[in-house]
Amino acid sequence: MITASDEQLTSGTALAISELVRRRKVSAEQVALAHLARIERLDGAFGAFQVVDRERVLADARAVDTDASRRDGPLAGVPVAVKDNVDVKGLPTRHGSAATPDRPAAADDELVRRLRAAGSVVLGKTRMPELAIWPFTESAAFGVTRNPWSPDHTAGGSSGGSAVAVATRMAALALGSDGGGSIRIPAACCGVFGFKPAPGLVPLAGGSESHWLGLSAFGPLARTVDDAVLMMDVLAGRPARSARDPAPALRIAVSLRPIVPGSRIDPEVATVVEEVARRLREAGQTVVEADPPYPLDGGLRFMRRWLPGIAEDAEGLDLSRVEAVREAAPSTRLLIDANESWSPEHYRKIVPALKELDVELIEQPFPADADEVLETLDHPIPLCADESCHTAADLPRLKNRYEVVNVKLDKTGGLTEALRLCERARESGFKLFIGCMVGTSLGMAPARLLASAADYVDLDGPLLLARDRKHALAYTNGRLGLPSSQLWG
Numbered sequence: 001m002i003t004a005s006d007e008q009l010t011s012g013t014a015l016a017i018s019e020l021v022r023r024r025k026v027s028a029e030q031v032a033l034a035h036l037a038r039i040e041r042l043d044g045a046f047g048a049f050q051v052v053d054r055e056r057v058l059a060d061a062r063a064v065d066t067d068a069s070r071r072d073g074p075l076a077g078v079p080v081a082v083k084d085n086v087d088v089k090g091l092p093t094r095h096g097s098a099a100t101p102d103r104p105a106a107a108d109d110e111l112v113r114r115l116r117a118a119g120s121v122v123l124g125k126t127r128m129p130e131l132a133i134w135p136f137t138e139s140a141a142f143g144v145t146r147n148p149w150s151p152d153h154t155a156g157g158s159s160g161g162s163a164v165a166v167a168t169r170m171a172a173l174a175l176g177s178d179g180g181g182s183i184r185i186p187a188a189c190c191g192v193f194g195f196k197p198a199p200g201l202v203p204l205a206g207g208s209e210s211h212w213l214g215l216s217a218f219g220p221l222a223r224t225v226d227d228a229v230l231m232m233d234v235l236a237g238r239p240a241r242s243a244r245d246p247a248p249a250l251r252i253a254v255s256l257r258p259i260v261p262g263s264r265i266d267p268e269v270a271t272v273v274e275e276v277a278r279r280l281r282e283a284g285q286t287v288v289e290a291d292p293p294y295p296l297d298g299g300l301r302f303m304r305r306w307l308p309g310i311a312e313d314a315e316g317l318d319l320s321r322v323e324a325v326r327e328a329a330p331s332t333r334l335l336i337d338a339n340e341s342w343s344p345e346h347y348r349k350i351v352p353a354l355k356e357l358d359v360e361l362i363e364q365p366f367p368a369d370a371d372e373v374l375e376t377l378d379h380p381i382p383l384c385a386d387e388s389c390h391t392a393a394d395l396p397r398l399k400n401r402y403e404v405v406n407v408k409l410d411k412t413g414g415l416t417e418a419l420r421l422c423e424r425a426r427e428s429g430f431k432l433f434i435g436c437m438v439g440t441s442l443g444m445a446p447a448r449l450l451a452s453a454a455d456y457v458d459l460d461g462p463l464l465l466a467r468d469r470k471h472a473l474a475y476t477n478g479r480l481g482l483p484s485s486q487l488w489g
Contacts, residue, residue, distance in 0.1 A: 005030075005034070006033070006034035006037055006038070007034075009026065009030065009031050009034040009035070010034050010035055010038050010169040010170075011169060012172070013172070013223065013224050013226070013227050014075065014078045014172045014173050014222065014224075014227040014230060014231070015224075015226055015227060015230060017031055017076075017077055017078050017079075017172055018073075018074060018075055018076040018077060018078050018119065018230075020077075021064070021071060021076040021077030021078075021119070022071065022072055022076045026077075027061075027065050027077070028061040028062070028064035028065050028071070028076065028077030028119075028121055029058060029061040029062055029065055031061070031077045031078075031079060031121070032057050032058055032060075032061035032077075032079060032121050032123075033058070033061075035079040035123060035169075035170060035171060035172075036052070036054055036057060036058075036123070038168075038169060038170050039052055039123070039124075039170045042168055042170060043170060045146070045151070046145065046146050046148055046151070046155075046164050046168060047127060047143055047144055047145045047146060047161070047164075048081070048126055048127065048145055048160075048161045048162075048164035048165040048168065048170060049081070049123075049124050049125065049126055049127065049161065049165065049170070050084045050094065050124070050125040050126060050127045050128075050142060050161065051084075051091055051092065051124050051125050052123060052124035053090065053091060053124065056090055056091075057121060057122070057123055057124070060116070060121050060122060061077070061121045064076065064077055064119055064121060065077075069117075070116070070117070070118075070119040071119060072119070073117065073118040073119030073120075074118050074119065074230060074233070074234060074240035075115065075118040075119045075120040075173075075230070075231070075234060076118075076119035077119060077120075077121060078119065078120045078121070078172050078173060079120070079121050079123050079171050079172050079173075080115055080120040080121065080122055080123065080171060080172070080173045080174065080175065080231075081122075081123050081124060081125075081126045081161070081162055081165040081166070081170070081171035081173070081174040081175070082111075082112060082115075082122055082124070082125055082126065082162075082174070082175045083125070083126050083128055083159055083161065083162050083174070083175055083176050083177055084096060084125040084126060084127060084128050084161070085128060085132055085177055085205060086109045086111055086112060086125075086175060086177075086205045086218070087105035087107065087108060087109040087112065087205070087206070088105060088108060088109070088112055088122055088124075088125060089104070089105055089106065089107050089108045089112075090104045090105065091104055091105060091124070091125055092104055092105065092125075093105055093125070094125075094141070094142070095128070095130070095131055095132070095313075096127065096128040096129050096130040096131065096132065096139045096141065096142060096158075097130045097131060097139070097141060097317065098140070098141035099317045099320070099321060100317065100320050101320050101321070101323060101324035101327075102324075103324065103327060109205050109206065110203050110207065111175060111202070111203060111205060111218060111235060112175075114234055114235060114237060115175070115231075115234060115235070118234040118240075120173070120234075123165075123170075123171055126159070126161030126162045126164075126165055126174060127139070127142055127143075127145045127160065127161035128157065128158045128159065128160065128161060129157050129158050129160075131310060131313045131314065132157075132158035132177060132179065132182055133158065133310055134157050134158060135154075135156060135157050135158070135180075135181060135182070135185050136154040136155070136156065136157045136160065137154075137155050137156070137157040137158060137159075137160025137161055137164075137186070138157075145157075145160045145161050145164055146164070147164070147189055147190060148164055148167045148168045148190060149167075149190070149191060153189070154189060155186055155189055155190055156185040156186030156187070156188065156189035156190065157182060157185065157186055158177070158182040158186075159174070159176030159177060159178070159182050159183050159186050159187075159194070159221065160186045160189075160190075162174035162175065162176040162183075162186070162221050163176070163186035163187055163189065163190040163192055163194065163221050164186075164190055166190070166192045166221050166222060166223055167190040167191055167192050167223070169223075172222075172223075172227070173220060173221070173222050173227060173231050174220070174221040174222075175218060175219075175220065175221075175231075175235075176194060176218070176219060176220070176221050177205070177216055177217070177218045177219075178194075178196040178216065178217055178218075178219060179211070179212045179215040179216040179217075179306065179309065180215060180302060180306060183195065183196050183219050183221060184196060186221075187221055192221055192222065192223055193221070193222050193223065193224065193225055193227075193228050194219070194220070194221045194222075194228075195219050195220055195228055195232065196217050196219050197217050197218070197219045197232065197235075197236070198217075199214060199217060201217075201236050202217060202218050202219060202232070202235045202236050203218070203235075204216065204217070204218060205218060211309065212305055212306060212309030212310075213304075213305035213308060213309055214305065215302075215305050215306065215309065216309075218235065219232065219235070220232055220235065229241060247283065247285075249284070249285065249286070250285050250286065251285075251286045251288065252277075252280055252285055252286065252287045252288070253287075253288055253289070253290035254273060254274075254276075254277045254287055254288070254289055254290075255289065255290060255291045255292060256270050256273060256274075257291040257292065257294070259294050259298065260298075260299065261294075261296055315342075315343075315346045315350070318336075318350060319350055319353050319354070322334065322336065322354060322357055322359065323357065326357045326358070333360050334357065334358065334359045334360060335359070335360055335361040335362075335363065335456065335458075336354065336359055336361070336362045336363065337363040337364065337386075338362060338363060338364055338365040338366075339363075339364060340364050340365075340366060340367045340368065340387055341365075342365040342366060344366075344373050344377065347365055347366075347377060348377070351378075351380060351381060352380065354381060355380045355381055359381055360381070360382075361381065361382050361383075361384055361404060361433075361456065362381050362382070362383050362384065363383075363384040363386050363406065363433075364384065364385065364386040364387050364388065364406075365383065367387075368387040368388040371385075371388050371401055372401070374400075374401040374402070375400045375401055379403065382403040382404055382431070383401070383402045383403055383404065384402060384403070384404035384405065384406055384433050384456075385398050385401070385402040385404070385405045385406060386406040386408075386433075386435065388401070388402070389402075389405045389406060389407075389411070389421075390411040390412065391411075391412055391413070391417055391420075391421060392417070392420050392421045392424040392425075395421075395424055395425060395428050395430070398430070399428065402430070403430065403431060404430060404431040404432070404433050404455065404456070405421070405425045405430045405431075405432065405433065406433040406434075406435045407421050407422055407425070407432060407433065407434055407435065407447075407450065407454075408434075408435045408436055408437060408447075409436070409443070409446055409447050410436065410437040410439075410443075415446045415449075418446075418447075418450060419450070422450060422453065422454075431455040431456070432450075432453065432454040432455050432456070433454060433455065433456040433457075433458070434447055434450050434451045434454040434456070434457045434458070434459065435447075435457075435458045435459070436458070436459050436460070436461040437461060438461045438464050438465065439461040439462070439465075440461070440462055440465065440468050440469045440472070441462050441468050441469050441471075441472040441473040441483070441487055442469055442487060442488075443461060444459045444461055444462060444473055444480075444483075445473065445483035445487055445488070447459055448473065448480060448482065448483060451480070457480070459473075459480055460475075462475075463475060469487065470486070470487075471484050471486035471487040472487070473487070
């Protein structure tokens with residue numbers, strides 16, 4: 001149940017809440033309880049939050065009440081929501097993706113440390129589309145975040161969860177990120193104020209020097225400009241300014257020129273821009289009309305950064321998944337099948353980390369027609385040729401590129417050539433991997449005869465079928481039995 005007192009606390013600005021907490025008119029715990037009650041009541045309909053840990057929130061609020069430095073900070077007791085691409089200690093960072101591990105973060109990101117040091121209470125993590133790619137907030141893994149003014153319309157994205165949390169007063173402030181509008185789009189959709197800082201003003205999450213080739217920044221979402229200014233000062237690590245401080249004299253450019261050639265500015269938007277310009281002039285600022293020289297290929301220039309940035313983030317999921325497997329199964333032997341999908345840059349970045357995770361083998365990191373680069377790269381983990389090795393005739397060119405060859409009857413054309421390949425590979429110093437394509441037990445049985453001489457065996461083809469042959473091979477706790485005479489027919 002939300003009380004009148006709770007309603008007052010959730011309606012207040014961040015400036016008002018922090019003033020009440022600093023003056024001991026209300027405790028940070030009371031503020032947190034009011035916002036948690038609102039989350040419990042509303043978030044089922046809007047889907048702003050990815051995760052909220054009630055006990056962790058209340059413990060943090062009590063810590064503010066007992067720590068004079070936080071209780072007297074510029075964000076004393078202010079409830080803040082954090083986008084789910086920033087680490088919050090004890091909560092998983094999922095990036096809107098089912099492909100990310102769900103283990104809790106070991107420590108707060110620097111952005112969260114700054115917010116907490118200023119006195120804020122972190123309510124939880126807000127939803128985002130997978131890898132922050134889209135200008136809406138939906139994901140197959142975590143569902144849809146809905147616009148608080150019209151649930152049938154988009155909340156925008158990718159910081160849609162943060163914008164909805166603020167707009168619905170489930171949070172006083174929220175942290176978002178913006179590469180191509182991901183703070184500004186949901187702010188506009190949800191009727192709050194969002195700001196993308198200039199590069200370098202606010203640290204990037206994870207201590208990165210650049211993200212999406214310089215496109216990304218982290219910044220505030222708030223219900224008032226004054227609150228956004230306060231949060232910006234904290235995130236930037238500079239002294240918080242008072243709303244009563246005189247505004248500096250500025251020269252402000254205003255433009256109604258569309259960024260995209262051939263598009264037009266909506267008349268309602270143009271009216272609002274002109275009204276803002278008028279008010280700035282009345283406030284004593286110098287406002288001039290100046291149309292930026294947007295290039296005709298501006299969209300292409302953006303795409304050249306946006307798409308490679310997404311690809312880089314997606315590559316990072318490889319390591320996250322391996323870390324999760326190693327954590328869950330510390331004694332398991334780990335073999336990675338890259339399936340011709342890596343670039344040399346990704347190889348250089350990920351292989352040392354995989355070595356630390358005790359990965360035993362990497363299979364076919366590069367396309368078969370571009371694997372000569374392996375002759376110039378270090379091999380701290382043995383590499384296995386799959387698509388690069390079909391028959392014994394391929395072996396000479398695989399020297400200095402691979403340490404293991406994958407023998408598949410599907411590739412060799414049958415058992416005779418497979419036996420020849422195994423013999424020649426051993427003579428040439430290669431280790432043997434006996435593999436398979438998808439197939440029935442009848443297709444696996446001849447390969448099973450080769451397995452006893454192999455270093456690695458992966459004959460799981462029948463396990464991927466809805467139905468196998470009669471008298472199928474027996475798979476027991478990862479072990480493959482011998483074929484029966486009935487299987488041969």
